[in-house]
Amino acid sequence: MSKVKVGWVGMGRMGYPMAERLVKAGYDVYIWNRTRSKAEPLAAKGATLVDSPRDLAHVDVLGTMVSTGKDVEQVYFGPEGVLSGNETPAIFLDCSSIAVDHSAALRARLAERGAELVASPVSGNGKCVKAGKLSAVVSGPRAAFDRVEPIIATIAGNGVSYVGEGELARFCKIAHNVFLGVVTQNLAEITVLAEKAGVPRRAFLDFMNNSVMGSIFTRYKTNALVNLDWTTTFTPELLRKDLDLGLSSARALDVPMPVTAATREALQAHFGAATLKDDPEAYLQMDFAAILETVALGAGLKLESENSPYPTGLEVPQAAE
Structure with missing residues (x-):
C-alpha cells in the first residue's frame, strides 16, 4: 500500500x-x-x-x-x-x-x-x-x-x-474538446439525416460504430441518442466554454478553424431551443448529446425514444464494482 x-x-x-x-x-x-x-x-x-x-x-x-x-x-x-x-x-x-x-x-x-x-x-x-x-x-x-x-x-x-x-497538455485538452464538439454536432446531423430518410437511429448508429468511423465515443453515446437519455456526463455550457477556449487559442496562434466556429454557433442554437422547454435551465443541465433534439427541430422531425438499449462498451466488470 x-x-x-x-x-x-x-x-x-x-x-x-x-x-x-x-x-x-x-x-x-x-x-x-x-x-x-x-x-x-x-x-x-x-x-x-x-x-x-x-x-x-x-x-x-x-x-x-x-x-x-x-x-x-x-x-x-x-x-x-x-x-x-x-x-x-x-x-x-x-x-x-x-x-x-x-x-x-x-x-x-x-x-x-x-x-x-x-x-x-x-x-x-x-x-x-x-x-x-x-x-x-x-x-x-x-x-x-x-x-x-x-x-x-x-x-x-x-x-x-x-x-x-x-502548458502543452492544456492545448491538447482544448483541441480534444473541440473535436468532441465537432464530432457530436456532426453525429447528430447525420443521425437526423438518416432517420428522416427512414433509417432507425439504432440501426444507423450500429453501422457507424462497426465502421472505420466508429470510436469509443460514438459507441458509448449511441444508447443516449437512440433512447433520448440525457443523463448528464457533460453539459452544453461546459462544451461551449471549451469551444470558446479553442477559438481563442486559434486566434492567438493564427490558426484558421472555420469548422470549429460553425460548431460553436450550432451549439449556441441549442441554448435558444432550450427556451421552448418547460424548464430551460434544467434542460441545459442535461447532457450535451441533447443537441440531437435541436438538430431534429431544425429538420422538422419529432424524435421518439426507440426503447432499445445499446451496449456502451463501458460496462464495469462485476469484480471491479
Missing part, C-alpha cells in the same frame, strides 16, 4: 470516481468538496474528509478536478485555500480543463511557494473512469511528472501521455 498522501478537491461526476480509484488502490487520500455531502460517501470508503482546502496543505500531492480556472485559483489561493497557511504540497496535480494563460499564471504563483504544477486533463466521463477507460494528457516538469505518474495511471486506466513542459 502506498504511503503517499494525496489531497483531492472535486467530488463531481468526474472527480468522485477519480478519487475513488485512488482510495481503492491504497493511497492515503484526503478529500474536500464545496458541497460536503457529495464527499461523505467516499469518506465511508476510506478517504479522510477535511473541513477546508487549507486542511490539505500537509499532503504530498494535491489533486484538483473542478469546473473552471477560477475554481482552481480559489482552491489554491482563496482565503481558506490550500496555500492560505504556511505549509505547501510539493506537487499540484490539476486535471481540470482551464485556459492556457490561467494555467501559466497559476504555475508562476505556485513556483513562488516552491511548488510545481503538473497539468493532467483527461479524456472521458465518469463511466469511463469506473470502467478503467479514462486517458490523460500531461505536461509540466519532467521530474515532477515522473513522481506522480503512478497516481495519474491509477486514475487514467486507458493511458497517460506526457507531451512536454509548461
